[in-house]
Amino acid sequence: MKILIAIGGREFSKPTLDLGMKIANSFKSSTTIAYVGKKISQFSEKDVSVVHQNLDDRELYRPGIRTLEWAYDFLISKKYIEEKDSNTFDDYLLVDEENSRMKVLLKGQQSDKIDLIMRTGEIIEQLKDEVETNKHDITIIGGGGNKGIHQKLVQFIDSSVFVVKNYSVYKKYKILLPVNDSEGSDMAIDTAINFAKSYKLNVEIVSVPEGKKSIEEVKKILNKTKDKFSKNKIKTTTKLIDGLTVNSIVNYAKDDSIIILGVSPKNLIMKYFFGSKPLSIALKCNCPVLITK
Template sequence: MRFLLCVGGVEPSVETVRFGARIARAFEADLSVLYVQPRVPHAVREEMRLAREKLEEWEIELPGVKVLKAAQKILLQEGFVRTGPSGEAVVRHAMKPGVRGAYELHIYGIHGENLRFRLREGDIVSEINKEVESDQLDLVIFGASQQRHILQKLVHFIDCSILVAKNPKDVKYTFLICTDNSPTSRRAELFGAKLARFVNSPVQLLSVAKFKTREHMAMECAERASNSLTKAGVAHSTIVRIGNVVD
């Protein structure tokens, strides 16, 4: 599987980076960490071209490179990165341009997973969408952005499963899985069950019938999902309600 973790701001959130890496580890997935910055002015772009060797050594002080460098440090400290005898990351290739439309540093995770740090320039939504299309991703992970309009666009236009990590902390969570017996719902159940089992968290199953006459269908759906979680060894409870799903 291939996951994408999007970071932003002046510094990446330690909790968000750690949370994304834990999810990737649970699924033994390759992980790309992406930062999208505004287009670089021509003068700076020329500096980048002339100083490519410095860029490969993380020495050119561009905002996006700083953020990705900080994210790499977090993952290294948390033990997610394969290291050599001196404690340095095992590098497949240093930061270089032109890798599927982005600058990229490619290292290895602790179990041999591909761990990439990628820098794109342009509109955030468009560039993330290009990343999804170019790498055939299974999941995109976002921190809860204060720019809600950007997050809303991402949810609507990114053609991939999305996980929004809002204020992730090192606490025990309860997972809410909504089921309606659709194929996408069943995939969500499998994904949620595996993640909940990895982080040792209980699950609350919710099945909603829009009308009283369909309550038996919601109950059957909840029972099927409950049996699936029981087989997976996931502690859970079940709720069946009547009304609007959003409410």
């Protein structure tokens, strides 16, 4: 499994980085920490590039490196990386790769499990390119900023998207798994099983009767899902909730929930213009949300 963690400002990126690394460690996956720099106007892009080269030559940190250095120090302080004298940021090398991608190599860096990269440009375009080029399975991004970014990420990025909203290291989380009979829901169940096993988290399976589905049919879906978890020796509770799907789930979710959802089976064009239920839940709720693909 390959995980991409996108970071921005320092304070806001702490929870994203922390949760992202926990997931990466529990799945023993390789991780890329990406800093996407501000998009530069075409008028000034060459001027900016010349200045940044100049800063490198003068051994002055170029923008973005400071954030990656902070991220690296944070990983060491949390013991996600083993600290060695040789793997500090005092001696780094920037490797200019294709499509505005720059890889940071540290002298004496032993592990190939964690990559630090910098990209410059429009964030969706850059993350999409990163996921497509390096085949990441999960993209983890902070919950702050523009909601449109999350919508576009879910829409266009070819990986599961984890939006880390209001995450606290001190809380004991439980998984909230809304299910129905769609293909996306099956994928969400598989992911939730993996997560629950790795973290030993409790799981709450919920379902909302939609359309012409009877209560019995919905209960059947709930029980079937519960069985899958029981086979994996994971504790679950089930709940049938009434009302409009999005609002009911958003209201039901608590601050200590991690919602895991499947991607909507709706037509892409319809989703682009009118949105989808998983997307609306991700935008409205106040806790971390993983949309699986």
